Amino acid sequence: MAVAGKIDVLSRSDLQRFFDILGSKGYRIVGPSVRDGSVMWETIQFVSDLPSGWRDHQEPGRYRLEQTGSRDIFGVVHGPQSLKPFAFAPREPLLQIERCKEGFTARPTLPQQRKVAVIGARACDLAGLAIQDQVFLQSEYHDPYYATRREGLFIIAVNCTRALQTCFCASMDTGPRAKNGFDLVLTEVDDQLLVEAGSEAGADLLSDLALSPASQKVISEAAACVDACAQSQIRRVDRTGLPQALYDAHEHPRWDDVAARCLACANCTMVCPTCFCHKVEEIPDLSRQNAEHARLWDSCFTQEHGYIHGKNLRPTITDRYRMWMTHKFASWIDQFGTSGCVGCGRCITWCPVGIDLTEELSSLLASSSRSHA
Amino acid sequence: MSTRDAENTRPKLAVFKFASCDGCQLSVLNLEDDLLALGQALDIAYFPEASSHMNPGPYDLALVEGSITTEEDAHRIRSVREQVKVLITIGACATAGGIQALRNWADLESFKQAVYPSPQYIQSLQTSTPISEHVPVDFELWGCPIDKGQLLRVITDLLAGVRPHLQAESVCLECKRRGNVCVMVAKGLACLGPVTRAGCGAICPGMGRDCYGCFGPSEGARKGPGVPPNTASLASCFHNELQLIPVDVMRRFRGINGYTSSFKEESARWDKKT
Numbered sequence: 001m002a003v004a005g006k007i008d009v010l011s012r013s014d015l016q017r018f019f020d021i022l023g024s025k026g027y028r029i030v031g032p033s034v035r036d037g038s039v040m041w042e043t044i045q046f047v048s049d050l051p052s053g054w055r056d057h058q059e060p061g062r063y064r065l066e067q068t069g070s071r072d073i074f075g076v077v078h079g080p081q082s083l084k085p086f087a088f089a090p091r092e093p094l095l096q097i098e099r100c101k102e103g104f105t106a107r108p109t110l111p112q113q114r115k116v117a118v119i120g121a122r123a124c125d126l127a128g129l130a131i132q133d134q135v136f137l138q139s140e141y142h143d144p145y146y147a148t149r150r151e152g153l154f155i156i157a158v159n160c161t162r163a164l165q166t167c168f169c170a171s172m173d174t175g176p177r178a179k180n181g182f183d184l185v186l187t188e189v190d191d192q193l194l195v196e197a198g199s200e201a202g203a204d205l206l207s208d209l210a211l212s213p214a215s216q217k218v219i220s221e222a223a224a225c226v227d228a229c230a231q232s233q234i235r236r237v238d239r240t241g242l243p244q245a246l247y248d249a250h251e252h253p254r255w256d257d258v259a260a261r262c263l264a265c266a267n268c269t270m271v272c273p274t275c276f277c278h279k280v281e282e283i284p285d286l287s288r289q290n291a292e293h294a295r296l297w298d299s300c301f302t303q304e305h306g307y308i309h310g311k312n313l314r315p316t317i318t319d320r321y322r323m324w325m326t327h328k329f330a331s332w333i334d335q336f337g338t339s340g341c342v343g344c345g346r347c348i349t350w351c352p353v354g355i356d357l358t359e360e361l362s363s364l365l366a367s368s369s370r371s372h373a
Numbered sequence: 374m375s376t377r378d379a380e381n382t383r384p385k386l387a388v389f390k391f392a393s394c395d396g397c398q399l400s401v402l403n404l405e406d407d408l409l410a411l412g413q414a415l416d417i418a419y420f421p422e423a424s425s426h427m428n429p430g431p432y433d434l435a436l437v438e439g440s441i442t443t444e445e446d447a448h449r450i451r452s453v454r455e456q457v458k459v460l461i462t463i464g465a466c467a468t469a470g471g472i473q474a475l476r477n478w479a480d481l482e483s484f485k486q487a488v489y490p491s492p493q494y495i496q497s498l499q500t501s502t503p504i505s506e507h508v509p510v511d512f513e514l515w516g517c518p519i520d521k522g523q524l525l526r527v528i529t530d531l532l533a534g535v536r537p538h539l540q541a542e543s544v545c546l547e548c549k550r551r552g553n554v555c556v557m558v559a560k561g562l563a564c565l566g567p568v569t570r571a572g573c574g575a576i577c578p579g580m581g582r583d584c585y586g587c588f589g590p591s592e593g594a595r596k597g598p599g600v601p602p603n604t605a606s607l608a609s610c611f612h613n614e615l616q617l618i619p620v621d622v623m624r625r626f627r628g629i630n631g632y633t634s635s636f637k638e639e640s641a642r643w644d645k646k647t
Contacts, residue, residue, distance in 0.1 A: 035554060036553070036554035036556075036559065036560075036581055037554055037556075037559035037560050038554040040552060040554065061558060062558060063555075063558050063559045079554070080549070080554065080555065081552070085552070090549070090550035260603075260606065261603075261606045262603065262606070263543070263567040263568060263602070263603045263606055264543070264600075264602070264603065265543040265545040265567035265591075266542065266543060266545055266546050266549075267545045267549065267555065267567070270545065270546060270549030284529050284530075284533065285410070286407065286410040286411060286413075286414050286525065286528070287410065287414075288529070288532065288533055297546065297549070297550050298546075299542075299546065302540075302541075302542040302543075302546070302592075303541060303542070303592045303600070304540070304541070304542070315600060316600060317600065317603060349558065350555055350558055351558075352545075352555070352558060352564070352567050352607070352610065353606055353607065353614075354610075
């Protein structure tokens with residue numbers, strides 16, 4: 001929620017000044033940076049480090065960047081990374097185990113708390129982070145590793161004014177306007193940045209900058225751009241009847257069709273802002289005196305993830321794809337009270353063979369309702 | 374305890390070489406600091422690549438590099454097996470037949486005529502085959518070359534009396550954990566990562582190039598658990614979306630691990646279309 005709803009204009013030199021202030025307060029600033037044909041979160045220092053003039057084009061199984069020559073700083077909507085790696089680390093050492101006379105000791109290896117300011121998060125990313133917060137912080141299994149990383153985050157969101165072919169946040173009620181979960185939010189319109197605070201910390205920083213207020217005309221124009229972005233989304237998810245409709249489709253032949261294309265490579269789950277599955281590994285040393293106990297991102301698409309003692313619960317790709325999609329759109333609602341999908345479309349773009357979950361879901365639901373009619 | 378006693382209590386390690394480039398043995402030598410720890414944990418009794426001081430068997434643990442390509446080697450691997458308690462194959466050659474298994478689809482006689490001035494002296498089998506086709510193997514390490522971390526892990530587990538276990542997931546998980554941009558989606562490269570076993574640390578995509586499957590099929594490889602990777606879908610995508618002609622699709626799968634089931638079968642399907 002915006003603090004007092006005050007919207008200011010942030011010029012490029014103001015933005016650099018803002019970076020300098022963040023730096024002086026001990027923040028590492030992270031923003032989208034062009035790398036290897038996409039944008040990835042990288043440590044930045046200057047406004048010129050941001051992907052000025054670049055635009056991303058995304059479609060199923062395909063991502064391309066284009067330099068348009070425009071002055072837009074936030075023309076790239078997103079890369080493969082959401083905010084997930086900042087709080088839920090891809091690999092997190094949990095315990096250092098040492099052998100001793102009495103047996104062994106296990107020392108927790110909590111991450112050092114670091115202040116990280118992320119600029120360029122989108123509404124879908126914020127929605128994903130809110131869901132991960134719920135999983136890692138608000139459940140009975142409060143995760144101190146996640147909590148330490150999460151507490152150090154300062155989030156500067158950007159309202160989307162351009163939808164990708166793969167976006168469907170409007171139908172998931174998560175975007176394209178950032179509603180909460182940020183410290184500051186920017187809207188880029190006509191070569192101008194508008195800025196609004198979303199937290200006390202954000203408001204404090206804004207007051208340090210002493211910016212001038214935006215005109216009502218520009219504010220309305222920015223709001224219209226974000227609304228137009230929502231209107232322009234070509235993909236959508238019809239959530240009528242969920243979760244039950246998907247449970248009813250459990251034996252649908254479409255699962256086998258999608259499994260024939262699915263590689264079970266796990267890319268969809270790796271790029272998903274909400275997927276939280278992980279496994280632990282032990283790394284002993286040769287002396288057998290010490291071992292590291294670490295957590296890694298895992299996926300319901302791997303063979304081992306479905307393995308329990310003596311049995312694999314999900315031996316086929318059909319089982320795994322059904323598990324994933326049913327969790328996202330149905331059992332997640334029963335488990336956490338929200339959908340597990342935020343509509344960012346990353347799983348569509350970063351699927352090497354371009355499987356589109358919106359298409360799969362609508363096929364599963366359409367014909368299942370027909371068959372039950 | 375005298376040094377001699379300590380020597381006797383450490384398990385004896387032997388390293389054998391068959392048809393191979395020696396790269397996997399070099400991975401053992403490249404263990405650097407860990408090599409000292411390895412030397413303390415094991416009695417490195419037979420390792421001709423490292424030392425001309427070679428102790429006779431029997432051995433507790435053998436690392437076997439290379440594939441079987443001659444009649445003599447086919448006999449030698451049987452005698453190696455008789456001398457060792459635990460036999461681990463190291464690398465694509467020993468585990469899957471290696472790049473030299475390309476001969477399995479070709480005519481050996483014509484190769485000999487083309488390469489050697491006196492081909493009558495060449496004593497070679499028509500095929501290059503993995504060690505497991507000749508003797509029972511206790512554990513297989515994939516890769517060209519192997520990952521030294523995986524090697525160390527397997528040895529550590531064996532020394533601790535634990536059954537070694539390595540992941541059989543796709544390279545994509547390593548790419549994403551590492552923060553690599555997908556070279557298939559962002560650059561249109563025909564990457565084998567989605568059907569290839571993790572373990573290398575996704576080093577090729579990390580350098581902006583496509584995975585060529587040197588760790589073999591991701592799961593369900595030969596005797597492993599799980600279902601064979603969906604090579605058919607990936608191959609169709611290479612052809613239909615990335616515009617690879619059938620012979621190029623065939624060659625993607627018929628590489629370093631081309632003689633392994635699932636890669637072998639996929640290459641055969643595209644061979645028919647060329």
